[in-house]
Amino acid sequence: MNISIKPPRGTRDVLPAESEQWQKLEELARKTLKSAGYKEIRLPIFEQTELFCRTAGEGSDVVNKEMYTFADKADRSLTLRPEGTAQAARAYLNSSMDRLRPPTKLFYMGQYFRNEAVQTGRYRQFNQLGLEAFGSASPLLDAETIAIACDFLKKAGVAEFEVQINSLGCSTCRPAYREALKEKLRDRLSTLCKDCCDRYERNPLRMLDCKVEADQEQFIDVPGPLDYLCADCESQWEALTLALGQLRVPFAVNRRLVRGLDYYTRTVFEIVSQDSRLGAQSTIAAGGRYDNLIESLGGPPTPAVGWAVGLERLLLLLETPPTTNVDVFVVSTDVDVALQVATSLRQAGISADLDFPVTGTKSRSFTKQLQEANKLGCRWAVIIGENELAKNEVALKDMRIKGLQISVPIADLPKKLRELT
RNA sequence: GUGACUGUAGUUCAAUGGUUAGAACCCUGGGUUGUGGUCCCAGUAAUGGGGGUUCGAGUCCCCUCAGUCACUCCA
Incomplete structure (x- = not known):
């Protein structure tokens, strides 16, 4: 937009x-x-x-x-x-x-x-x-x-x-130095830039900071505050x-x-x-x-x-490092179940997220949800489908290794995740 | 504040003044509502804004806004 x-x-x-x-x-x-x-x-x-x-x-x-x-x-x-x-x-x-x-x-x-x-x-x-x-x-x-x-x-x-x-x-x-500086530059004032002429009266030290090259050449033999x-x-x-x-x-x-x-x-x-x-x-x-x-x-x-x-x-001056994401992505056929599991994981101190539908309450396909988990770089996917739900289990999937997943009783999930990480 | 240059999908880039402004990536959907990375198909989406010149303007002119660079100065 x-x-x-x-x-x-x-x-x-x-x-x-x-x-x-x-x-x-x-x-x-x-x-x-x-x-x-x-x-x-x-x-x-x-x-x-x-x-x-x-x-x-x-x-x-x-x-x-x-x-x-x-x-x-x-x-x-x-x-x-x-x-x-x-x-x-x-x-x-x-x-x-x-x-x-x-x-x-x-x-x-x-x-x-x-x-x-x-x-x-x-x-x-x-x-x-x-x-x-x-x-x-x-x-x-x-x-x-x-x-x-x-x-x-x-x-x-x-x-x-x-x-x-x-x-x-x-x-x-500093007053002594200021006078010495003005004394030294008095005759050169006509060759210096307009800003320096202003600074000459108001704040002579700032003349040293002038970016005009021709001016800097005029300052080469001028004493610095260190000399005074x-x-x-x-x-x-x-x-x-x-x-x-x-x-x-x-x-x-x-x-x-x-x-x-x-x-x-x-x-x-x-x-x-x-x-x-x-x-x-x-x-x-x-x-x-x-x-x-x-x-x-x-x-x-x-x-x-x-x-x-x-x-x-x-x-x-620093490189932008990749951002970090949540550890667990909860995949489910029911968004409300996924939300409940994610919430309990968070309460147990484990970072978790889930896929929210853009409209309505219907979840996206497992494929889409797992793609999302993969894109976010989550270490774990917790999969809860109808089969798992019937047995009060979840499938805990290690996203780093294709095809590796185990069944875990839903109540043991936080404990199991803590063991594995 | 002054000057120079640059403004095209969300991003990076295309398009002799002349068809309907293209592509890649991103995003969405599908291939494959029970399994991610690869792959294939489709879709959404843009000329910063306003005037002018012209039969016709992304392209030329003016104004404006924004960005970049330089000067001034500073963190």
Whole structure:
């Protein structure tokens, strides 16, 4: 059927063949993060618009042009969440988790919304797995979160990826770097693209992230934030790289790496893959330290670090495994008998299904029902015809071997199936 | 948001501007209402939508919608 109503642009239906893979991934995520002491937090799908404006930065693209913002009936401005860190931080403060012994380790999974161009690996509704650790400035915590991300990706089955890291400095050293950068580029401004000219005033660091090749050539001899780290940031950085080495997490230093959200300080990182299945995308996970965010929301000074993985992108890198089906298919001349037997099997903890007629109550032929069982890949067929019914028996048929079946008293069926499997 | 390309059964693909838009797979039924995988036969089902040009449009033009790719940016 070709109906006129389709899923909105940038959204998609997850069909059964894929949903099973999602379930496995979610299971793996919970297991992996809980094993590192993280606990799940579930947060609202929409928030007060102000939350994202205050944290991500008025100048960021996310806030500028990508938010789904609407007014409710009381004319409050609300926004479908474009990212998770800000709301995790809000919840942390709202629930006074700053009174707990740090670090407070939280993770979350769910849908996020950004109104931007749609293409492979980029959707308007997408899923992220994220974690946040609040209350510790230890670079070892940064290293731990990166190691956890790598562990998760590996266990999920991602073959090839690279961890890129950088440090953006803190409120002490970043202003000095910002000025040095502006100084260095002042004379070249006329040769740079329009976006970079805007960024020059608003957020000079973002210039390094420019995709215009001619611009990048102008940046070759420009210092990176790493060159201007203060003593504290420098020792943080050294401790981080040392710890990653000790944890055997391979990484590459990317001196040009900056992030799109304004709240990052010190450590930033991205996990990238060149796999063509990602389309034009390469980042599958990204995060960093945001030591000023909690304070900017009105909380106490609280260092924190976190990351997010794009789950759609991750799934693009994985093969779709065959779906699993029920173990037993109940074949009968009477649908109501088949339903009763299937129900009792299910109550006994054995998965079972049967063939329902499209109309009426008349069952299809044995041939059709067995074809169905075969198509579903069921291990067993339980056949109940008039002969079996008269003797209170069923024929238990092993679908893996043609012609192999035994008679079993109907009451013993669950027990027998458990013995055989 | 901007640009390029592409839209034909559920799916993958055919069809010089010219008969009734074909095939394979899927699905349904039958061969074979008491035994599945193979095989044989039959059936259901499509030009994304709307205008225009033409004797005639799946094919050419315009608009629109959708997808893909690229840019911007990001998970």
